[in-house]
Amino acid sequence: MSDYPPEPFTRRRKLTRASDIEIKPVTWMWEDNGAGRIPAGSQVVAAGREGTGKSSFGIWMSAGVTTGTLPGSLLGTPYDVIYVAVEDSWEHTIAGRLKAAGADLDRVWRLDVEVSEDEISTINLPYDFDLLEESITEYGVKLVVLDPLISTIGSSVDTHKERSVRTVLDPLARMADRTGCVMLGIAHFGKAAGTDASSLITGSGAFKNVPRAIFGFAVDPEDGSRVMTQTKNSLGRTDLPSLAYSIESTKVQTTAGGYAEVGKFVFGGEAPRSVEQILASSSSDGDRTQDKLDAVDFLKDALDGAWSKTTDIQEEAKQVHSISERTLNRARKGLAVVAKKFPTGKDGKGEWWLSLPEQSANLPAPEPEGKGATESDSEGKGATPDAVTSEDCQGANQDRVMELWHPGTLAPDPEPIDDSPELVADVVPIKRTRTVKPKCGWCEKAFTPVRQAAYCSKNCRQNANRASKKKTGE
Incomplete structure (x- = not known):
């Protein structure tokens, strides 16, 4: 063994002929009626306003992966899932929803980071990339849910600047590609009005530019129905139908022996209107x-x-x-x-005049034109x-x-x-x-x-x- 420290790595070029690159077909982790919606090893975003059910969609995906029932490349083989929840309680919300969705709870992992002997925190990207990839590789994880995605990004990253956000999303996309794991980020819509669900995602444009697939969620104010539309599908069809879904109330047994009422995400076929149409309305x-x-x-x-x-x-x-x-x-x-006719026109012709209802009784009648x-x-x-x-x-x-x-x-x-x-x-x-x-x-x-x-x-x-x-x- 040499007593000298290794020399520092020097950046150098690497060229690869396109003819030497193996061309592979797209592997779809989730297929819907034979059409690919989520490619394996990709970064995906589910976005919508508060209360539309986008987190419940993440639960639905987790249940399908852990039980091997998700239509697509994983069908028939269960895999592990990492779920990072920042806003919701695991004890009162996440665990109950997973159970109601039929997930194999032994295959769902809650990922936290110990920052000291007495303190546990949420993962901080990009600082905890190594910890995340180590967990994915060790347990063969095929789905990571970051709920919400923006809360897992460190405070040093300006989430309103694309270049800054890409220091997190670009490496995350490469990690997904290396491991074959889907990174599903839950995102919120901003307050701005618009019909493009991808453009309404809070933060910089990187949140819509980097992911390979984006799903928009909305509640139709006309009848209260819920709709999911795939607004981006970089590797597949862009004309996939919108899907109707509902959040059904379900009771699950608690550890203490009682019952807790939670929501369950259930698809209901094609929707008559898209998220864009609902937002436009x-x-x-x-x-x-x-x-x-x-x-x-x-x-x-x-x-x-x-x-x-x-x-x-x-x-x-x-x-x-x-x-x-x-x-x-x-x-x-x-x-x-109040509208009233007065003889104010030429030669006493009647004309319509307006006044506020609370003032009309006390106002003097308008004088005819030319009177002075x-x-x-x-x-x-x-x-x-x-x-x-x-x-x-x-x-x-x-x-x-x-x-x-x-x-x-x-x-x-x-x-x-x-x-x-x-x-x-x-x-x-x-x-x-x-x-x-x-x-x-x-x-x-x-x-x-x-x-x-x-x-x-x-x-x-x-x-x-x-x-x-x-x-x-x-």
């Missing part, structure tokens, strides 16, 4: 609800303290706030807005036609515009048009000009071809409402 319902709330806020502001002409409300809602007529009508119905101060009224106030100047007309028009202007609409012109039916003596007609750019009544930013009035006002209004609700603690 839920997202659409949420958008419609938010649009109605925005329309309600608009009506409350626009109708506060006065009757408002229906046509004006409809035009402002559509042009300034991008509120459709259908959404506006839904909001009107929800608020029980007469010549005698002006004389009574000490004004004569000869004394009226162009500045007076301009000021009167400006006051009228400011009176009619509401926040959320375009700012009034600094120099409005003098639209009097007759020119007063010695008054020079004022030409309509714009000395300032129109701007949003909420954020006070000038409109541009990119920043359109309707887009800005709607979004600024929503932001202002949200900020107000947040401030008041709603």
